[in-house]
Amino acid sequence: MTPVPSDQDHRFPCDTCGSDLRFAPDTGLLVCDHCGNTEEISDANATPIRELDFERMVRQQFNQSETEETRVSSCPNCGAVVEFDPTAHAAECPFCATPVVADTGPHRHIKPAGVAPFEITESDARDAMNNWLGKLWFAPSGLQDYARKGRRLSGIYVPYWTYDADTRTAYSGLRGDTYYETRRVMVDGESRQRKVAKTRWRPKSGRVARAFDDILVSATRSLPQRYTTDLAPWELDKLSPYAPGFLAGFRSEAYTIPLDEAFKTARAIMDRRITRDIKFDIGGDKQRIQSAKTDISDITFKHVLLPVWIAAYKYRGKSFRFVVNGQTGKVRGERPWSILKIAIAVIFALGVAAAIGYFSAEAQ
Numbered sequence: 001m002t003p004v005p006s007d008q009d010h011r012f013p014c015d016t017c018g019s020d021l022r023f024a025p026d027t028g029l030l031v032c033d034h035c036g037n038t039e040e041i042s043d044a045n046a047t048p049i050r051e052l053d054f055e056r057m058v059r060q061q062f063n064q065s066e067t068e069e070t071r072v073s074s075c076p077n078c079g080a081v082v083e084f085d086p087t088a089h090a091a092e093c094p095f096c097a098t099p100v101v102a103d104t105g106p107h108r109h110i111k112p113a114g115v116a117p118f119e120i121t122e123s124d125a126r127d128a129m130n131n132w133l134g135k136l137w138f139a140p141s142g143l144q145d146y147a148r149k150g151r152r153l154s155g156i157y158v159p160y161w162t163y164d165a166d167t168r169t170a171y172s173g174l175r176g177d178t179y180y181e182t183r184r185v186m187v188d189g190e191s192r193q194r195k196v197a198k199t200r201w202r203p204k205s206g207r208v209a210r211a212f213d214d215i216l217v218s219a220t221r222s223l224p225q226r227y228t229t230d231l232a233p234w235e236l237d238k239l240s241p242y243a244p245g246f247l248a249g250f251r252s253e254a255y256t257i258p259l260d261e262a263f264k265t266a267r268a269i270m271d272r273r274i275t276r277d278i279k280f281d282i283g284g285d286k287q288r289i290q291s292a293k294t295d296i297s298d299i300t301f302k303h304v305l306l307p308v309w310i311a312a313y314k315y316r317g318k319s320f321r322f323v324v325n326g327q328t329g330k331v332r333g334e335r336p337w338s339i340l341k342i343a344i345a346v347i348f349a350l351g352v353a354a355a356i357g358y359f360s361a362e363a364q
Contacts, residue, residue: 022249080222176286
């Protein structure tokens with residue numbers, strides 16, 4: 001979760017009436033829903049965004065300023081680890097709507113370096129979700145109605161890692177150039193000339209180098225990877241140095257995929273790009289890579305929080321989730337299939353096909 005020191009309650013009382021302030025995505029200010037007072041987010045204690053040394057952190061050689069503690073609860077159903085208000089003792093998991101009991105123990109995490117503040121409001125996110133639901137022709141109508149009329153969406157800051165690295169790769173392979181040979185072939189009993197494509201292969205070796213910047217990898221298991229991937233792209237150039245004020249009125253999720261484990265995903269992304277670089281360097285019409293050895297250096301990382309609006313519903317005993325990118329409004333979600341709607345569509349299609357066949361036969 002967003003690590004918050006266990007001995008420090010990040011609350012933001014209104015200077016005018018004492019009620020809690022919340023971050024308003026449409027203005028970028030802290031606003032009091034009780035009296036309407038607004039305040040700017042103080043970043044006086046915020047640390048500028050900087051990359052941290054990957055190897056040092058994997059060895060858990062932390063500086064005190066690089067970690068924080070928070071009080072979190074782990075969902076027994078989906079495994080989400082979500083921050084709770086210090087006064088709360090029970091809540092519902094925002095990812096799957098399962099009731100959970102808050103754990104009052106502290107949990108230490110690597111401190112977020114940056115946060116991408118919410119840019120679209122809950123109302124805008126709901127409109128985007130409803131538009132998306134309207135396109136699900138074969139979803140049960142009951143779920144669509146339930147979701148549209150259901151509770152408010154929850155604003156969650158979801159954890160990600162970003163990785164930077166310098167790579168140098170030595171490779172060997174084969175370059176294939178296409179050429180054509182003319183051959184005589186029999187076509188309908190006649191001898192005709194045809195051009196046949198052939199490939200001429202020759203050895204090729206060399207080196208490629210690439211500097212990777214901000215390879216983004218999800219640090220959560222609570223959302224399927226297809227969600228965290230499909231919500232992209234994220235506007236990482238809008239990251240702000242982490243300040244608790246951006247989280248006022250929102251929740252944040254703790255990372256559950258460790259730094260070194262997530263790096264394996266980042267490395268796979270790097271390897272795919274390096275493969276493309278090698279093929280481009282080999283040139284020709286076709287390429288075969290026989291060997292590639294990559295030296296990777298200067299690995300750094302950041303822990304960042306990205307904004308997601310999420311709706312989790314229990315419908316006929318099953319959990320369904322809809323997630324909205326809090327920057328762009330892009331929607332993804334789980335959808336059940338209505339057997340009745342599919343059956344009606346199939347019967348209708350068969351009926352149309354039968355009618356076309358009938359009238360075609362009559363016309364003959």
